[in-house]
Amino acid sequence: MLAQLVPAPLVRLFAGPYVAGDSMVLALDTAARLWSERRVRSTLDLLGEDVTDASQVERNVQAYLDLIEAAGRDTRFGAAEARPSISLKPSAFTTKAQGEAFLQIRRIAEAARSAGLALTIDMEDHRWTDATLEASIRLFEEGYDVGTVLQSRLNRTQEDADKIPSGMRIRLVIGIYEEAETIATSDKTLMKERMLELARRLFARGVYVEFATHDERCVELFAREVAPAAPGRAEVQLLLGVPRAKLQRQLEEGSFGLALPVRLYVPFAIGWDDATAYLRRRMNESPSVVWLVLRNLITRDR
Numbered sequence: 001m002l003a004q005l006v007p008a009p010l011v012r013l014f015a016g017p018y019v020a021g022d023s024m025v026l027a028l029d030t031a032a033r034l035w036s037e038r039r040v041r042s043t044l045d046l047l048g049e050d051v052t053d054a055s056q057v058e059r060n061v062q063a064y065l066d067l068i069e070a071a072g073r074d075t076r077f078g079a080a081e082a083r084p085s086i087s088l089k090p091s092a093f094t095t096k097a098q099g100e101a102f103l104q105i106r107r108i109a110e111a112a113r114s115a116g117l118a119l120t121i122d123m124e125d126h127r128w129t130d131a132t133l134e135a136s137i138r139l140f141e142e143g144y145d146v147g148t149v150l151q152s153r154l155n156r157t158q159e160d161a162d163k164i165p166s167g168m169r170i171r172l173v174i175g176i177y178e179e180a181e182t183i184a185t186s187d188k189t190l191m192k193e194r195m196l197e198l199a200r201r202l203f204a205r206g207v208y209v210e211f212a213t214h215d216e217r218c219v220e221l222f223a224r225e226v227a228p229a230a231p232g233r234a235e236v237q238l239l240l241g242v243p244r245a246k247l248q249r250q251l252e253e254g255s256f257g258l259a260l261p262v263r264l265y266v267p268f269a270i271g272w273d274d275a276t277a278y279l280r281r282r283m284n285e286s287p288s289v290v291w292l293v294l295r296n297l298i299t300r301d302r
């Protein structure tokens with residue numbers, strides 16, 4: 001509730017480092033700059049989940065189709081590894097049943113395949129877990145380059161990991177949504193231990209693991225002790241704006257024994273109203289994000 005009281009310009013100031021801008025063009029410029037200056041890859045995400053009317057669904061679908069078309073023909077991403085991937089949240093594509101969202105996502109997956117881009121279906125709260133896993137595995141098995149996300153805070157995730165087919169891409173995270181203690185842990189140390197254990201399990205199944213955390217010790221353990229078991233099947237993902245330049249350099253230079261590619265999650269909006277609404281929701285869901293953001297605004301990147 002507190003977040004509703006924060007004036008929009010202040011929310012926008014908060015957003016500055018975390019959002020590539022208020023247009024697709026700015027998002028593509030950010031991705032191109034990350035690649036040309038630092039060889040860092042991107043995954044592009046349009047802000048705008050939890051839609052409430054049908055016109056927003058169609059607008060979001062069209063925005064993704066436009067993004068994919070533009071990214072696919074952007075000559076700044078000549079090499080295959082330079083191309084941004086696309087991330088989306090299912091709740092951006094339905095006002096009714098979950099199934100409707102996955103019909104729209106199939107259209108987007110089709111376009112991504114034609115443009116030669118990979119697609120990742122983000123994981124939302126536990127009410128979406130079954131449908132998201134089912135749809136993403138189905139698309140992958142039909143030959144689309146579609147991956148999804150597993151959240152280590154959920155107690156079910158080990159079992160879910162054992163259903164992921166060989167070759168699929170899985171982003172591993174602790175999970176941003178607070179969940180009931182009957183279905184999840186709230187112990188962050190345990191969440192991180194589970195991430196490493198899940199990565200081991202997924203590698204053993206032949207899965208490509210996108211290890212997504214800003215916890216530097218956890219990333220180092222992943223690079224030193226877990227990823228060497230699966231050469232060419234690991235990368236580290238971070239959010240745009242979280243100051244981790246030193247960690248990125250260490251990963252790319254192989255300071256932990258194994259060089260790993262880094263990909264940044266690059267959110268963008270169509271207009272600042274959407275971006276502001278999104279950030280307010282995030283601030284309500286996780287008030288601790290406000291303090292992290294404040295700390296990062298005053299901490300120089302290293």
Ligand SMILES: Cc1cc2nc3c(=O)[nH]c(=O)nc-3n(C[C@H](O)[C@H](O)[C@H](O)COP(=O)(O)OP(=O)(O)OC[C@H]3O[C@@H](n4cnc5c(N)ncnc54)[C@H](O)[C@@H]3O)c2cc1C
Nearest residue numbers: 122123149173174175176212213214215237238239265292
């Ligand atoms: C690329 C990427 C994609 C993600 N996709 C999903 C998804 O699909 N579904 C989902 O539920 N969650 C997703 N998440 C969020 C994830 O689940 C965590 O909530 C988030 O990354 C914070 O946890 P952490 O593992 O970084 O560790 P923490 O222990 O929370 O953070 C470690 C340190 O990192 C810094 N930090 C972490 N987050 C932030 C932030 N937002 N702003 C500033 N500093 C920060 C702080 O300094 C903190 O001390 C994603 C995260 C990343 C990096």
